[in-house]
Amino acid sequence: MTKSNRFNHLKSSTLSRTTSSASTCSSSKSSAASSTTSIEINSGVSTPLENVSLYNLKQLGWSPFFQQQLIETQEYASVARVSAHHRSQYQLLTESGESTLTIHQNMPEMTVGDWLLLDSQQQFVAVLERSALFSRKAAGSKVEQQLIAANLDWVFIVSSLNDDFNINRIERYLALVHEAKVTPVIVLTKVDLCDDLTPYIEALRELDASLLIETVNGLDEQSTRALSSYCVDGKTVAFIGSSGVGKSTLVNALLGDTSQLTSAIRQDDSKGRHTTTSRSLHLTQSGGLLLDTPGMRELQLADCEEGLNETFADLVEYSQQCRFIDCQHEQEPGCAVQAAIENGQLTERRLQSFQKLMREQALNGASIAEKRAKDKNLSKMYKRVQGEARVHKRG
Ligand SMILES: Nc1nc2c(ncn2[C@@H]2O[C@H](COP(=O)(O)OP(=O)(O)OP(=O)(O)O)[C@@H](O)[C@H]2O)c(=O)[nH]1
Ligand SMILES: [Zn+2]
Numbered sequence: 449m450t451k452s453n454r455f456n457h458l459k460s461s462t463l464s465r466t467t468s469s470a471s472t473c474s475s476s477k478s479s480a481a482s483s484t485t486s487i488e489i490n491s492g493v494s495t496p497l498e499n500v501s502l503y504n505l506k507q508l509g510w511s512p513f514f515q516q517q518l519i520e521t522q523e524y525a526s527v528a529r530v531s532a533h534h535r536s537q538y539q540l541l542t543e544s545g546e547s548t549l550t551i552h553q554n555m556p557e558m559t560v561g562d563w564l565l566l567d568s569q570q571q572f573v574a575v576l577e578r579s580a581l582f583s584r585k586a587a588g589s590k591v592e593q594q595l596i597a598a599n600l601d602w603v604f605i606v607s608s609l610n611d612d613f614n615i616n617r618i619e620r621y622l623a624l625v626h627e628a629k630v631t632p633v634i635v636l637t638k639v640d641l642c643d644d645l646t647p648y649i650e651a652l653r654e655l656d657a658s659l660l661i662e663t664v665n666g667l668d669e670q671s672t673r674a675l676s677s678y679c680v681d682g683k684t685v686a687f688i689g690s691s692g693v694g695k696s697t698l699v700n701a702l703l704g705d706t707s708q709l710t711s712a713i714r715q716d717d718s719k720g721r722h723t724t725t726s727r728s729l730h731l732t733q734s735g736g737l738l739l740d741t742p743g744m745r746e747l748q749l750a751d752c753e754e755g756l757n758e759t760f761a762d763l764v765e766y767s768q769q770c771r772f773i774d775c776q777h778e779q780e781p782g783c784a785v786q787a788a789i790e791n792g793q794l795t796e797r798r799l800q801s802f803q804k805l806m807r808e809q810a811l812n813g814a815s816i817a818e819k820r821a822k823d824k825n826l827s828k829m830y831k832r833v834q835g836e837a838r839v840h841k842r843g
Contacts, residue, residue: 508541509599509682509737513579514563524565524573530598531729533560539727540564546727559595560728560741561684580629582686584748596743597686600628602678604635606689606698609642609663615651616801619759621688622655623805624747627755633660633678635687637694640665654795655759666697675702679736684729686739688747699740704733749805750812760802763794777803 508529518524528547532539538549538558549564549572558564558575565573582596605621607613618634625632634652639645645663652659665671679685679702687695728741757764763785767775771782777799778786788794 503541503543503545503731505543506682507731507735508543509561509601509684510563511579511682514576517576518565523567525568526566526570527576528564528566529729530558530560530562530564531727533558533728538564541729542566557595559598561598561600561739563599582624582628582630582744582747584743584750594743596747597739597741599684600630600686600739601683602633602685603628603630604633604662604675604678604685604687604689604698606635606637606687606693606695608638608693609636609645609648610638612690612693613648613651615655615797616804617690618652619655619798619801620749620805621747622759623752623755623809624688624749625755626758627752631660633662635675635689635698636661636663637666637698639663639671640668654798656761664698666694666701669701672698672701676732676734676736679732679734679738681735682737684737684739686741686744688744699738702732702734702736702738703730748812749809752809753806756802756805756809760798763788763798763802766794 505527510527510529514527518527526542528540528542528549530538531541531546536551538551540547540549547570549566549570552572555572556575559581562578563576565576567573578598580600581598582600584594584596603621603625605618605625607618613636622632636645636648642648649661652661662674664674675698685702687698689695728739730738730740732738766784766788767777769784770777770780772780775783775785777783780786785794785799789796789799
């Protein structure tokens with residue numbers, strides 16, 4: 449198959465469907481949640497779940513953003529999406545079902561949600577540019593960046609409507625989500641236990657008047673339907689929030705009874721084991737995808753300046769009017785931030801939160817940069833020593 453043939457092949461099965469996948473926030477939001485138990489396969493015909501063994505790419509999250517990358521891409525035969533990352537292999541979702549890809553040293557690091565190009569032997573060709581990426585500082589003594597999740601459309605920042613609700617924590621999550629270039633949705637759970645929503649909504653509006661906010665009772669199917677409407681048309685969502693706020697409850701509500709779907713796509717690997725058990729990317733009942741990895745639940749703030757600036761856009765705008773370019777917004781004359789606080793346009797809390805989070809990300813980020821610099825120096829040293837050894841040998 450020539451390159452253009454391949455392109456046309458993908459075009460015929462996906463491009464016609466991708467035009468609507470670039471739906472805006474509002475259209476996604478208003479689209480009704482589908483509760484049917486059938487999904488569409490390549491032919492465009494609705495098929496009962498138990499018969500499904502193929503997906504179309506749009507169901508897996510394919511969009512014009514990825515499609516346009518194919519035009520300038522090298523040889524490939526098919527595309528696949530990473531659905532799980534194991535020690536020695538990636539699990540993939542493809543148009544023809546589920547498969548695995550053995551990890552080799554010469555492959556770039558990839559993560560759940562990534563789109564890959566494969567050759568006719570199902571071998572790795574390239575990873576496509578990501579529309580969004582979550583990464584974090586690796587745990588323990590290592591201070592390297594780990595990839596957590598790629599190509600998400602929405603992140604639900606979950607908080608319950610009780611003592612857990614903490615506006616500073618929500619700001620921290622917002623910075624992370626903005627940094628990853630994903631649209632956040634604030635999901636307030638346990639609405640059934642809350643008498644008055646007003647103070648919560650007001651506090652959130654103070655952060656950003658245009659924030660998307662959903663209030664749900666995770667235990668009530670009717671109530672969680674509002675969330676299903678984000679989870680349509682191959683849109684990929686993930687959850688973040690502290691323990692006990694109701695994330696698992698919502699995950700279960702969104703996935704619904706997908707046991708049929710799981711069994712339909714279950715495949716045996718070369719050793720006869722089922723390969724669906726530890727998948728991190730799940731197809732939801734409403735036609736979207738849910739990305740659930742432990743890493744998403746342990747996100748740290750590092751190298752996150754852009755995300756913070758976006759989260760605190762109002763404050764940043766005031767600060768640009770300060771008399772001194774390096775104003776610390778403390779006692780300086782002509783400080784527009786302090787003036788905004790005095791006028792009631794900004795809260796002191798928000799300034800403190802911004803400064804605290806900026807310090808935190810700088811500290812975490814610096815250690816990563818330092819580690820990189822150290823690694824560089826170390827490898828230079830090794831090269832020098834090896835070079836010297838070689839010269840010594842020859843001599
Ligand atoms: N009343 C009420 N209870 C809820 C709601 N959502 C979750 N719960 C309950 O809250 C408890 C914690 O919910 P989980 O879904 O396990 O919370 P989680 O965020 O997944 O917690 P971790 O697994 O520790 O991260 C469970 O007992 C749920 O039944 C809700 O909207 N209303
Ligand atoms: Zn200032």
